[in-house]
Amino acid sequence: MDEKATMKGNTWLLRAIAWREKHLTDRQFMVILSFLVGMLAALAALVLHSLIKWIEHILTSGFNFESYNWLYLAFPIVGIYLTSLFVKYVVKDDISHGITRILYAISRKKSRIKRHNCWSSVFASALTIGFGGSVGAEAPIVLTGSAIGSNLGQLFRLDGKMLMVLVGCGASAAIAGIFKAPIAGLVFTLEVLMIDLTMASLLPILIASVTATCFTYFFIGGDSLFTFSPDSNWQLEGVPAIILMGVACGLVSLYFIRMMTACEGVFERLKNHRYLRLLIGATILSTLIFLFPSLYGEGYNSISVLINGSNTEEWNAVMGNSLFYGSDNLLILYISLVLLTKVFATSATNGAGGCGGTFAPSLFIGAFGGFLFSRLWNMYNVGPYVSEKNFTLLGMAGVMAGVMHAPLTGVFLIAELTGGYNLFIPLIIVSVCAYLTIIIFEPHSIYGMRLAREGKLITHHTDHSVLTLMSLESVVNKKYESVSAEMTLGNLVHSFSKSKSILLPVLDSDGQILGEIDFTKIRHVVFRTELYHHFTVAQLMSQPPAILGINDNMLDVMKTFERTNAQQLPVCDMAHHLIGYVSRTRMYAMYRKMVHDLSTE
Numbered sequence: 001m002d003e004k005a006t007m008k009g010n011t012w013l014l015r016a017i018a019w020r021e022k023h024l025t026d027r028q029f030m031v032i033l034s035f036l037v038g039m040l041a042a043l044a045a046l047v048l049h050s051l052i053k054w055i056e057h058i059l060t061s062g063f064n065f066e067s068y069n070w071l072y073l074a075f076p077i078v079g080i081y082l083t084s085l086f087v088k089y090v091v092k093d094d095i096s097h098g099i100t101r102i103l104y105a106i107s108r109k110k111s112r113i114k115r116h117n118c119w120s121s122v123f124a125s126a127l128t129i130g131f132g133g134s135v136g137a138e139a140p141i142v143l144t145g146s147a148i149g150s151n152l153g154q155l156f157r158l159d160g161k162m163l164m165v166l167v168g169c170g171a172s173a174a175i176a177g178i179f180k181a182p183i184a185g186l187v188f189t190l191e192v193l194m195i196d197l198t199m200a201s202l203l204p205i206l207i208a209s210v211t212a213t214c215f216t217y218f219f220i221g222g223d224s225l226f227t228f229s230p231d232s233n234w235q236l237e238g239v240p241a242i243i244l245m246g247v248a249c250g251l252v253s254l255y256f257i258r259m260m261t262a263c264e265g266v267f268e269r270l271k272n273h274r275y276l277r278l279l280i281g282a283t284i285l286s287t288l289i290f291l292f293p294s295l296y297g298e299g300y301n302s303i304s305v306l307i308n309g310s311n312t313e314e315w316n317a318v319m320g321n322s323l324f325y326g327s328d329n330l331l332i333l334y335i336s337l338v339l340l341t342k343v344f345a346t347s348a349t350n351g352a353g354g355c356g357g358t359f360a361p362s363l364f365i366g367a368f369g370g371f372l373f374s375r376l377w378n379m380y381n382v383g384p385y386v387s388e389k390n391f392t393l394l395g396m397a398g399v400m401a402g403v404m405h406a407p408l409t410g411v412f413l414i415a416e417l418t419g420g421y422n423l424f425i426p427l428i429i430v431s432v433c434a435y436l437t438i439i440i441f442e443p444h445s446i447y448g449m450r451l452a453r454e455g456k457l458i459t460h461h462t463d464h465s466v467l468t469l470m471s472l473e474s475v476v477n478k479k480y481e482s483v484s485a486e487m488t489l490g491n492l493v494h495s496f497s498k499s500k501s502i503l504l505p506v507l508d509s510d511g512q513i514l515g516e517i518d519f520t521k522i523r524h525v526v527f528r529t530e531l532y533h534h535f536t537v538a539q540l541m542s543q544p545p546a547i548l549g550i551n552d553n554m555l556d557v558m559k560t561f562e563r564t565n566a567q568q569l570p571v572c573d574m575a576h577h578l579i580g581y582v583s584r585t586r587m588y589a590m591y592r593k594m595v596h597d598l599s600t601e
Contacts, residue, residue: 013155017157031207033152033169034169034207034208037149037152037166037170038176038215040148041148042173042176042213043215044118044119044144045141046215046219046220047122048125048126048141049178051123052129054130055130055131056129059075059131059132065325067321068290072132072293073290075286076133076282076285077286080133080285080353081353083128086127093114095120098142099143099193100447101117103447105150106164111150111153113143113147113167117147119144122144128355129297129356132285134296134342134356135358135361136357139358141174142171146167147170149169149171150167165201168189168193168201171192173185173209175413176210176216177212177213180217181412185205187412188406191407225300226304226307227304228418237384238384239429241377242426245374245395246431247437248369248398249369249370249401249437250402250435251437252365252369252399253401253402256362256399257446257449259343267350267351267352280348280352281348281351282352284344284345284348285349285352291322292338294318299360302338302364303367313328316331319331332376339372342364362399362403363399366397366399367396368395369395369398369399370391370396371392373391374392390423394414396410396414398410398431398433399434401431402434402438405439405448407428407432410431472552472571475587476581477582478580480499480504481501484506484508484537485541486537487536488533489531490533502518503518504516504517504519506541512576512578513576513577513578516541516544546564546566548570550571550574557582568581
């Protein structure tokens with residue numbers, strides 16, 4: 001029965017593909033798919049946030065707001081343990097670093113994302129965040145949306161370019177659906193995923209973003225995630241404070257990236273000790289949440305307190321459920337400690353086995369950093385009075401711009417998220433200043449830095465993008481005629497007669513390369529038959545100009561060919577076993593074709 005059902009399903013799919021190819025152009029079909037991706041990504045976002053709110057409500061609704069709660073020490077441990085069990089026994093795959101996985105899929109897997117990513121991150125992150133994991137739901141949803149787009153495209157056997165656009169549709173729809181911010185979703189795809197906006201990709205991504213936004217409006221109404229009414233419009237005399245705020249956001253972003261990377265390195269060294277990682281990470285997380293309950297979950301409730309408050313009494317609500325509650329004079333200390341420890345809580349959550357992203361933590365740190373900056377500015381009368389709630393928003397945009405290297409995303413997301421369009425100019429100033437500050441120290445975003453170090457990151461430079469998309473494996477010719485070092489010249493000539501190449505590798509019994517025979521270098525003896533038994537391959541071979549590794553990135557390969565001026569170079573594995581040869585001509589032909597394909601509308 002299963003085989004018959006599979007055959008029937010394949011027949012239906014083949015008929016659908018044939019009908020589509022006959023009646024719809026690629027662009028028309030992309031419009032239809034982008035609509036579906038937008039709707040499904042928004043549905044996934046709705047399910048995830050509903051699950052998070054439901055779990056959090058069940059666990060914390062009875063807590064005494066004016067006192068500490070011991071259960072904060074237990075909930076995060078339970079949540080991370082349940083998540084790790086779900087990942088190990090149900091998913092059976094690594095689903096961490098969602099946005100980095102999308103970037104890797106675009107650059108190395110032809111935008112193909114595994115099927116389970118359409119649902120696995122939703123349930124894993126719901127368990128993690130609902131039980132208090134100090135991470136964000138945005139990266140899991142972006143991965144989910146991109147996986148939906150990728151798998152829809154794979155279902156209809158679309159090519160790599162169309163899959164890349166559908167991945168972008170899913171990502172933009174996820175952001176748009178979560179925050180009701182279609183422009184931010186579009187810009188996020190451009191800045192973070194590095195998908196260039198040609199006319200062929202602009203329309204589908206816009207359709208996906210708007211569809212997701214409308215879908216979310218239909219189901220949960222038109223209220224923004226944060227209700228915001230500015231104290232006053234921005235004034236020209238406030239620009240110095242805004243610029244300094246931007247620089248401060250850049251430095252906070254640097255702290256966030258560097259500390260996150262260091263903490264991840266610690267947990268990475270414990271990757272083979274799952275329960276030790278769980279114990280250490282969950283203990284750090286639960287202790288921090290017990291001391292600073294604002295670190296529980298995404299932390300959006302605490303951000304709302306800072307945005308909507310207008311005096312110390314209202315701001316003190318951010319210290320609810322903690323040992324600090326009721327101590328008005330400790331507000332600045334509490335805000336500072338939360339700002340510093342958020343990165344440890346986020347790292348501990350993911351390091352222990354939880355599932356979540358750094359999108360929400362960057363917003364959280366930005367909000368607390370913006371509030372702290374403005375509060376200290378006003379307390380010490382550094383300059384003209386600045387609005388704490390306005391600067392809380394500016395801090396969110398600034399830190400996001402710095403952490404993600406995405407200034408436009410920071411501007412449009414905060415503007416759409418809060419309806420604070422009258423802060424557009426300050427948002428731009430802060431985001432640009434933060435970005436200009438962070439790139440002095442970190443050339444890549446927190447999502448791209450891991451791949452950039454390995455030469456696997458797509459950028460907006462067409463030539464670099466093509467080299468990133470190319471793989472050495474795809475241009476290696478594995479058909480070659482090899483010879484041994486003991487072979488006589490006569491037998492060597494016979495081997496050349498069977499080969500289509502002027503180069504023959506010399507291998508030992510284990511397949512390791514010892515050298516190569518270049519026909520052009522032995523022409524003076526090849527035609528002298530009386531020497532056929534007087535020379536061996538070992539006497540005639542030479543060392544290749546360079547040996548490439550199968551994992552070398554194409555930029556280094558190109559540089560090696562330029563440096564050696566070679567026409568062919570051998571490619572070996574880690575054990576120095578010969579895999580094949582790369583032809584300069586073939587490599588440049590593929591490069592030119594990919595540049596043409598990438599540049600075509």
